[in-house]
Amino acid sequence: MSRQPSRKPESGYKVTIQKAMKALRRKLPGRVFLDKKSCFDASLDNLRLSFLPDAVVKVQTATEVGAVLKLAHKYTIPVTARGAGSSATGSTVPLHGGWVLDVSALADIKIDTVSRMVTVGAGAITSEIQDQVEAVGLFYPPDPSSKKYSTIGGNIACNAGGLRCVKYGVTRDYVLGLEGYYADGSPFKLGLALKKYVSGLNLRDLLIGSEGTLGVITSATLKLIPKPQKRWTGMFAFKSEAAALKTAVALFEAGLNPSILEFLDRQSVSCAERYTGNLIFDDCPRASILLIEVDGRPVEVREQRARLLEFMESRALAHREARTDAKAEALWQVRRTCSQSMFSIADTKLNEDVVVPIQKQAELIRYTIALKKEIGLATPTFGHAGDGNLHVHIMYNRSNPEDAVKAKVGIKKLMQKVVDLGGVITGEHGVGLAKAPFMELQHSKAEIAAMRAVKDALDPKGILNPGKIFEPFEVWDHKPVQVKLPWDHR
Numbered sequence: 279m280s281r282q283p284s285r286k287p288e289s290g291y292k293v294t295i296q297k298a299m300k301a302l303r304r305k306l307p308g309r310v311f312l313d314k315k316s317c318f319d320a321s322l323d324n325l326r327l328s329f330l331p332d333a334v335v336k337v338q339t340a341t342e343v344g345a346v347l348k349l350a351h352k353y354t355i356p357v358t359a360r361g362a363g364s365s366a367t368g369s370t371v372p373l374h375g376g377w378v379l380d381v382s383a384l385a386d387i388k389i390d391t392v393s394r395m396v397t398v399g400a401g402a403i404t405s406e407i408q409d410q411v412e413a414v415g416l417f418y419p420p421d422p423s424s425k426k427y428s429t430i431g432g433n434i435a436c437n438a439g440g441l442r443c444v445k446y447g448v449t450r451d452y453v454l455g456l457e458g459y460y461a462d463g464s465p466f467k468l469g470l471a472l473k474k475y476v477s478g479l480n481l482r483d484l485l486i487g488s489e490g491t492l493g494v495i496t497s498a499t500l501k502l503i504p505k506p507q508k509r510w511t512g513m514f515a516f517k518s519e520a521a522a523l524k525t526a527v528a529l530f531e532a533g534l535n536p537s538i539l540e541f542l543d544r545q546s547v548s549c550a551e552r553y554t555g556n557l558i559f560d561d562c563p564r565a566s567i568l569l570i571e572v573d574g575r576p577v578e579v580r581e582q583r584a585r586l587l588e589f590m591e592s593r594a595l596a597h598r599e600a601r602t603d604a605k606a607e608a609l610w611q612v613r614r615t616c617s618q619s620m621f622s623i624a625d626t627k628l629n630e631d632v633v634v635p636i637q638k639q640a641e642l643i644r645y646t647i648a649l650k651k652e653i654g655l656a657t658p659t660f661g662h663a664g665d666g667n668l669h670v671h672i673m674y675n676r677s678n679p680e681d682a683v684k685a686k687v688g689i690k691k692l693m694q695k696v697v698d699l700g701g702v703i704t705g706e707h708g709v710g711l712a713k714a715p716f717m718e719l720q721h722s723k724a725e726i727a728a729m730r731a732v733k734d735a736l737d738p739k740g741i742l743n744p745g746k747i748f749e750p751f752e753v754w755d756h757k758p759v760q761v762k763l764p765w766d767h768r
């Protein structure tokens with residue numbers, strides 16, 4: 279495992295950090311880890327760039343979070359909050375060293391079936407919250423594909439999306455209250471376990487999606503809804519990406535209401551077919567695909583299925599359907615495989631999560647296909663066609679310097695196109711390090727100045743997750759480490 283040098287500031291830092299470390303170990307004995315493995319594990323996320331922290335603090339209670347921040351604030355030590363470290367953008371990487379504040383042990387889950395709310399520790403795993411609330415007939419819909427690993431604190435800090443957002447919305451739509459600590463260690467309660475709350479400025483929503491730069495969340499109260507009783511999944515093949523994406527738009531015009539609407543372009547499909555050695559549709563290889571789920575009461579699901587099949591008759595080349603969860607899982611396997619299968623094209627990918635208005639998706643895909651020809655690198659794309667959120671990938675071999683330059687040129691052109699189409703550079707992963715170079719494409723100087731002013735007001739010493747969002751970082755100039763993470767299946 280290779281490491282990258284820490285970028286922490288040098289002058290005076292050594293003396294200060296030594297004093298701070300002494301105070302920290304005295305305050306929280308048994309919680310501070312300096313060994314190589316703990317520091318390496320906390321040095322990276324799914325972007326796989328490693329920057330070592332000075333220490334990892336594994337807190338066991340919310341008040342310990344406050345204690346760590348008080349000391350960090352006093353000594354001006356960078357602090358990076360960490361859940362599961364599954365971030366796709368480098369937002370969890372301790373770029374400037376300092377302390378990684380691991381909150382994964384704060385994992386309580388308390389359900390209120392009457393108010394239909396759940397109060398959870400920031401470290402609770404997303405799928406565990408879902409399993410527990412579903413066991414009592416309730417539903418927490420936001421479902422990032424990383425849900426078996428990601429923590430709710432990480433989901434809130436990134437405003438995570440997922441497959442079911444098209445019908446149910448994103449993490450932000452379910453957060454009622456947040457508790458935690460500001461940068462100086464003083465506690466906050468933003469919102470409460472109440473369905474209505476308009477008192478004062480809405481700082482709760484400011485914290486959501488702030489990537490650990492404005493405060494550290496220790497617990498959250500989430501809204502729940504009744505669990506859908508039934509689901510049905512269908513997979514449809516199309517002759518081209520444009521045909522699939524135009525159908526996605528027409529589907530809403532026809533008044534259909536899918537709970538999931540996923541798209542795969544032909545490059546992604548052919549990667550998945552090569553990877554598994556099986557054709558997805560025997561009769562139409564290398565088709566573009568829409569994967570659709572409808573859910574609700576059995577009568578609604580039956581009605582939506584019948585309307586959808588009729589609607590697709592003249593549009594799709596072929597279809598397969600699943601009425602049971604086990605059969606649906608076999609269809610979903612196609613979607614799950616395509617991300618990993620892309621490594622058959624090249625060893626490195628730039629993985630984007632751009633959003634455009636759903637009517638503009640076909641134009642974006644036409645552009646990614648033209649970009650493939652222009653830069654000579656594959657651009658496989660799949661994603662959430664129901665909300666215009668497409669994962670465009672640019673694949674290249676890191677050992678080939680010419681390819682690396684082409685990838686860099688390609689990504690900049692892609693981001694410009696997205697903004698020109700009225701879209702946004704990131705829809706669910708956040709900015710972190712990877713999207714920081716594109717902030718000025720997306721936002722005016724005045725917007726960025728306002729964001730910085732908020733940051734300065736809540737974190738005057740700039741200790742919370744420094745180096746993220748606002749400082750340009752050329753991700754392609756850094757070498758990812760070779761490491762197997764929990765969600766790597768092969």
Ligand SMILES: Cc1cc2nc3c(=O)[nH]c(=O)nc-3n(C[C@H](O)[C@H](O)[C@H](O)COP(=O)(O)OP(=O)(O)OC[C@H]3O[C@@H](n4cnc5c(N)ncnc54)[C@H](O)[C@@H]3O)c2cc1C
Nearest residue numbers: 361362363364365423424429431432433435439490495706
């Ligand atoms: C295989 C895979 C699939 C994925 N699929 C999706 C997807 O479908 N949709 C999606 O939105 N994302 C997806 N992601 C990205 C990632 O899983 C999400 O961003 C997730 O929300 C991160 O949660 P985490 O617990 O791993 O957070 P971490 O990676 O630990 O942290 C993420 C950010 O949140 C901050 N943070 C963490 N905890 C706190 C806290 N308690 N208080 C304040 N700040 C905090 C960190 O400092 C960091 O900036 C995927 C990632 C992988 C590896």
